[in-house]
Amino acid sequence: MNVSNFWPRENPELKSEKKANISGKMSCRCISCCKKCHTKWEELLHKAFGKIGTFVSNYPVQIMICCIIVNLLLPIGLIRIEVENDVEKLYTPMNSQAIQDRAEIRNLYGDPTNGNFRSYQLTDFGLYGSVMIISKQGTDIKTQAYVDEINNIHNIINTTISVTDSAGTVYTYNDLAAGTDPLQAISGSVILSKPFQDNFVINNVTYPFFGQYTLSPFLAKAVSKNGMLNSTIGVKLQYYLKSNASMRELSKSWEKAFVSRLENLQTNLTDIAYTYSESLETELNANTNSDIKFFSVTFALMMTYASIASLTINCNNVANRMNLGFAGILAPVLAIASAFGFVSACGVEFTNIVGVMPFLVVGIGIDDMFILMSGMADAPPLTKVSIKERMEFMMKKSGVAITITSLTDLLAFVIGATSVFKSIRNFCIYTGVSVFFCYLNQLFFLSPAIRINEQRTLEKRHYCCSCMVVKRREDYEKEGKSKCFINLVAGSIPETRLDVESPMEKYPKKFILFVLNHTIGKIIVVFVFLTYLGASIYGCINLQQGLQLFNLASKDSYFYKYSLWDENYYTTEPIITICVTKVQDYHRTGTQDLLNSVISQMKSDSYIDGNVEINWLDSYNKSAVYDSSSEANFVTGLITFLGSPGGQSFTNDLFLDTTNKKILSSRVHLKAQNMKTSTEQGDFMKRMREISDKANLPCIIYTPAFVFFEQYVQILASTLQTVGIAVAVMLVVTFIFMPDIRVVIIVCITLISILAGIFGFMYYWDLTLSSITMIHLVMSVGFSVDFSVHICHAFISVEGESRKIILENAMDRSGGPIVNAAISTLLGIFMLAFSRSYIFNSFGILMFLVIGFGLIHAAFFLPLFLYAISPCIHNSEMTKVEHSSGDLQRDSQNTRPEGAPRPLPTPPNLREKLPPLDDHSQQKINNYTQGNEESYSLHSGKFTDIGNGYKMYQPPKKHED
Numbered sequence: 001m002n003v004s005n006f007w008p009r010e011n012p013e014l015k016s017e018k019k020a021n022i023s024g025k026m027s028c029r030c031i032s033c034c035k036k037c038h039t040k041w042e043e044l045l046h047k048a049f050g051k052i053g054t055f056v057s058n059y060p061v062q063i064m065i066c067c068i069i070v071n072l073l074l075p076i077g078l079i080r081i082e083v084e085n086d087v088e089k090l091y092t093p094m095n096s097q098a099i100q101d102r103a104e105i106r107n108l109y110g111d112p113t114n115g116n117f118r119s120y121q122l123t124d125f126g127l128y129g130s131v132m133i134i135s136k137q138g139t140d141i142k143t144q145a146y147v148d149e150i151n152n153i154h155n156i157i158n159t160t161i162s163v164t165d166s167a168g169t170v171y172t173y174n175d176l177a178a179g180t181d182p183l184q185a186i187s188g189s190v191i192l193s194k195p196f197q198d199n200f201v202i203n204n205v206t207y208p209f210f211g212q213y214t215l216s217p218f219l220a221k222a223v224s225k226n227g228m229l230n231s232t233i234g235v236k237l238q239y240y241l242k243s244n245a246s247m248r249e250l251s252k253s254w255e256k257a258f259v260s261r262l263e264n265l266q267t268n269l270t271d272i273a274y275t276y277s278e279s280l281e282t283e284l285n286a287n288t289n290s291d292i293k294f295f296s297v298t299f300a301l302m303m304t305y306a307s308i309a310s311l312t313i314n315c316n317n318v319a320n321r322m323n324l325g326f327a328g329i330l331a332p333v334l335a336i337a338s339a340f341g342f343v344s345a346c347g348v349e350f351t352n353i354v355g356v357m358p359f360l361v362v363g364i365g366i367d368d369m370f371i372l373m374s375g376m377a378d379a380p381p382l383t384k385v386s387i388k389e390r391m392e393f394m395m396k397k398s399g400v401a402i403t404i405t406s407l408t409d410l411l412a413f414v415i416g417a418t419s420v421f422k423s424i425r426n427f428c429i430y431t432g433v434s435v436f437f438c439y440l441n442q443l444f445f446l447s448p449a450i451r452i453n454e455q456r457t458l459e460k461r462h463y464c465c466s467c468m469v470v471k472r473r474e475d476y477e478k479e480g481k482s483k484c485f486i487n488l489v490a491g492s493i494p495e496t497r498l499d500v501e502s503p504m505e506k507y508p509k510k511f512i513l514f515v516l517n518h519t520i521g522k523i524i525v526v527f528v529f530l531t532y533l534g535a536s537i538y539g540c541i542n543l544q545q546g547l548q549l550f551n552l553a554s555k556d557s558y559f560y561k562y563s564l565w566d567e568n569y570y571t572t573e574p575i576i577t578i579c580v581t582k583v584q585d586y587h588r589t590g591t592q593d594l595l596n597s598v599i600s601q602m603k604s605d606s607y608i609d610g611n612v613e614i615n616w617l618d619s620y621n622k623s624a625v626y627d628s629s630s631e632a633n634f635v636t637g638l639i640t641f642l643g644s645p646g647g648q649s650f651t652n653d654l655f656l657d658t659t660n661k662k663i664l665s666s667r668v669h670l671k672a673q674n675m676k677t678s679t680e681q682g683d684f685m686k687r688m689r690e691i692s693d694k695a696n697l698p699c700i701i702y703t704p705a706f707v708f709f710e711q712y713v714q715i716l717a718s719t720l721q722t723v724g725i726a727v728a729v730m731l732v733v734t735f736i737f738m739p740d741i742r743v744v745i746i747v748c749i750t751l752i753s754i755l756a757g758i759f760g761f762m763y764y765w766d767l768t769l770s771s772i773t774m775i776h777l778v779m780s781v782g783f784s785v786d787f788s789v790h791i792c793h794a795f796i797s798v799e800g801e802s803r804k805i806i807l808e809n810a811m812d813r814s815g816g817p818i819v820n821a822a823i824s825t826l827l828g829i830f831m832l833a834f835s836r837s838y839i840f841n842s843f844g845i846l847m848f849l850v851i852g853f854g855l856i857h858a859a860f861f862l863p864l865f866l867y868a869i870s871p872c873i874h875n876s877e878m879t880k881v882e883h884s885s886g887d888l889q890r891d892s893q894n895t896r897p898e899g900a901p902r903p904l905p906t907p908p909n910l911r912e913k914l915p916p917l918d919d920h921s922q923q924k925i926n927n928y929t930q931g932n933e934e935s936y937s938l939h940s941g942k943f944t945d946i947g948n949g950y951k952m953y954q955p956p957k958k959h960e961d
Contacts (some may be wrong), residue, residue: 008927012227028401038851040737042797044397049403053395053441053648058386060448060455067444071437074338077345084349088707090094090423091547091771092545093714097689098706105702108665111576112652113242117179119187120575120669121652124704125277126178128187129258131157132565134220141233141270142505144201145628149269154192157239159776161261163253164277176251178240187238188218205229208805213537214612214671214759225729236570249442252278254457263558273562282541283553283560284352296361301827303329306366309504309820317470318456318491319500319814320463324373327449332365333358334445335437337515341438352456353775354430356843359832360779361434361826363851364409367786368402368442370817374505375401375498376450381805387454390497394450397797397813399443404737404789406439408730414512416778421711442594457493463678497812504823512815512859513808516867525860532757532856539760546678546712547770554836573609574703576602576688578668585664587634590812592617594697601691602670602701609683612671614648622649633663674704678768681705682712711771721773726781727751736790743792746865747785750857754784757853758846765845777848781849787822790814795866807867822855 043044050090056063080683084090093403102123111122119126133150135141141150148275162172183192190196199205207229208216216222220234239258241251254562255276307325336358358923375398379390391527413432419425461467473490481489494500515521532559550563578598584591595617611866620641622627627637635656641647675681688701737742758780759769772803794814825847832844 011659014885021544027395031792041737042400045400045737049399050392053391053393053447054388055365056447057391057443057451060451063444064448064452067441067448069442071334071338071445074437075341077341077343080347081344082347084186084351084422084426085285085459087280087549087568088551090351090353091421091549091552091711092707093420093710093718094422094425096420096707096714098685098702098710099700101700102704104581105577105667105700108242108579108581108655109652109667112180113240115179116179116648116651116770117185117240118649118652119178119185119238119240119575121667122240122704123702125706127243127255127277128278129157129240129241129255130236130238130274130562131233131262132220132562132569133270134265134273134565134569136271138233138270139848140231140873141204141235142205142229142231146200146269149267150191151197153265153267153270154237154274156261156265157237157258161257164259165250169579171250171254173241173254175241176241176247176254178242185240187240188236189870190215191218191235191237193928195604200229203229209611214573216571216674217573219568220565225813228873234569236474236566259558259823273558273565275452275559275562276865278487279562280549280553281560283557283862284443286554287815298828298831299329299333299362301831302366305827306369309370309502311501311825312494315487315498316491316494316499317462317464317489318460319494320491321373321453321500323463324446324449324453327446328369328373328402331441331446332362332434332438333370335441335657336361336434337435339434343433348426348429350430351423351426352837353371353427353772353839355430355433356832356840358432359828359847361438363821363828363847364406364435365438365442366824367405367817367821368597369446370820371401371405371790371814372398372442372446372450373518374398374817376454381457381488382454382493383494383495387451387458390454391447391451398735401790401814402439402442404733404793405782405786406435406442407783408733409560410435410496410727410791411733412426412726412778412782415722415729416775419722419774420714423771424775424778427775431779460491462489462491466567466777501816502821508819508859509815512819512863513811515860516807516864517804522864524572525864528856529861535764536753536756539763540756543759543763543769544678544683544768545715547768548771549708551838553811553838556836567676572676573674574672574700574705575614576608576670576672576703578602578670578692579700579702580666580697581700583664584661584666585631586617586666589628589630591697595696598691598695599668599670601695602688603698605684605687606672607675607680609671609673614653614669616647616666616668616679618652619646619650635661635663638663667832678712681709685709702723715769715771715774716946719777722774722778723755723781727776729757730781730785734785737788738793738796738893740796742869743796746792746862747788750788750862751784753861754788754853754857755780757804758784758820758849760904761849762846767842767845772842773846776850778841780850781845784854787854788862790818791858791862791866797861803867807863810866811863818855818858818961822851825851827929905940 106123109123112118113126130641131153135146135154141147158173162170163176168942174182179185183189186192190210196205196210196535199210206217206227207219207222207224215229218236219229219232222232223230237892241254242248243251245469255278259274259276259279262272265272303326303795306328307322310320310321310325310328312319336484339361340350363609372394375394377392378397379385379393382390392899410432413428413435416428417425417432419428456463456467460469460471462470470489470491472492473486476486476490498506515525548563548567550560550567553560553563578595580595586592599613599615620638623637623641623644623646625640627633637657638654639658642651653667653669654663656662657664672684675684685706692699692701726749731744731748734747735741737925738744756778762769762773791810791814794810795806798806798809800809829844829847829851832840834845835844837842
């Protein structure tokens, strides 16, 4: 017998309903717990900031004077400012493996420019002057006329460019050339040799090798066929100089004379481009200095906008807050000057990229200004409460908001200051300190200014410099004053927020609500968001890495022209050095086999030219003096070989202990194939290091270009790590100030969406992931949090009987300040579009993306999302009150009486005494009910006990929203 047939079965529908009820109750408890936690913590914060508001209200003048004195004293530290413009130090990773390898090789071999110099023996790029000579028509130059012009340019460089020392001695290139043979000091000297030129004009030059010389790095757009050179449009010559201590300054002077002479050189058939070893640093410095003029224009624009955005709509000259707009600009400007002085006094070098910091900090300061002014506008009017109470209200509501945003920005820069790139580190230190000082100035400069402005308003004084007591508009109308006089003079104490709102606060907010309150608008917002997300993901996938250094210079500079020609016309084929760093017994076959094994592994790489090898051991092996009977005999024979014509070029490739007959270190050189992209260069460096790491020989594989290749290897990992830590810290800070896991999740999603857009749209603006753009990405984390936190904070702080009212109240509180802050910041970076500096241009583009995407998310995407889930944020029962007054909430222990209407649970905020409405909401209700016979409010609904623990909610007779 099947017992289950007699066992009572539970109704499946009832079972699923019970599960849903249990799940709903658990969800409600979690929501209630989060709400209570947030309420308690917010009460503590409000109490603390309320005390600050009281303190500022009691001593506004004294606090402002102290703040100004401190801000004027700190800039004195600028007398200790130090400037760092070295591109290598700023834009390559600090203490990278390449830098360590270079230091070790340099300690072993010293300066190669003193002896038998070869350019590939340099551990850095050396001191030099370089010239490219290209056909003006872009045609083949294998004619005698072109050869003559090339020789003429060489003679001008070689003989007419000179410098004089303090004793009056004149030095030409022949006196300052690296090594002992001036011709050997010229990279590409084969082009100047008579055998080459004779064969060149009769079209009989082999390619890519002419005898023992490699031609490919020195000929522009070379075309060959069957090993013969068919055509080329130009040549490149590089003149290396002595870099030892006694001649270094003279060599640097010759470099500058080289640029000055070629700048004015007139040619007939060819065009030239030129550069020298410090051109980039010089151009970068000049470039940034030329953009200083944009600061004053930017500040003027932002001050004008801040003042206009502070004007009232109805020409109320008492309620007008234009003076606060000026104070709001002055606060971050003082903070910038203080930060420069303080950080300079601490010994942190100023770098060119720090020049963009003022644009950033002024934007942050204006954002905070609008938030504080919005908080004061929400406070009860002066006709009902004291100034002290209004200051407390402002600090409670807005002090927390600006603290969150300032702290998130500050922490983003603190994290950025740990970067391996010096440019990022110094920028973040300067900017982080500026943000901190800006925050202090908001509390102790702008807030006292607001307090003083409130006193002026209470005394009904005009906002202009006269500050005379004025009358209301109605009083002047009774006196028969003209409309012009009334508009310019009349004023009264503001009663509501509308009395102090400017057009820039009112109309953008209205437009946002118009879009979000219509179904078509919601559909458009969702469609735009999905399109934005798809474009962002595609851009992220295709984003390139690396910084092309010539982009740092102005496009009309000589260095940019040279670098662009080098990129487009010439190959990049660095010489790769294998340096054995420890003592070895080279006479042993095993040691030679180990070295040859490393060489063979390198040659097996597709980017190594197997036809070029500069190998002292191979050449010595083939010489008549080779002796491998013992290490002493081996070294003795080697010394003899180095003194011969065939061995002199290897002198700088061996570090010998002639006393003990030991080879302390040796070098072998190979040539790489053409590598242009950052990905190719970074991957190549990693493969070479894998070979050296696995070798059974203590060796370093190095080329000077590796120092710059390091950024291609480290930039992505460094960026993701820094941005990832910054995001995590931002979320922790958000949770500390708003301990609601739902808000943290919302901010996290918003932050990821904005960052995806910034990364992705860099691709469409032809920006790459580099040490410069990384600075802006770190900065964007803090900025991306700012707007979303303001909106989230507003949504969880405001009250409302429906989602629509909550949306309106939230936009009232934060919509206007966010739009104004975004517009003012965009105005500030607008001038950067006219900058010639890559640093300023890239900053402007990324700031536009950060502010633009942040504004779109805060104004449309995020409010729509919060609107959709607002019942979960405020109260899960709100939706039932709003949409389904007849829905049933089943109680597991009670049943609904027969015939009784379906009751609603009592919303938690209506079970006890209802809180009073704020003035703004009550004003809306009064306006709505005016003229009706029955006066009612949102509180007019009531609950009637219908038995068995149920209550029935009876809404007002008329109900809106």
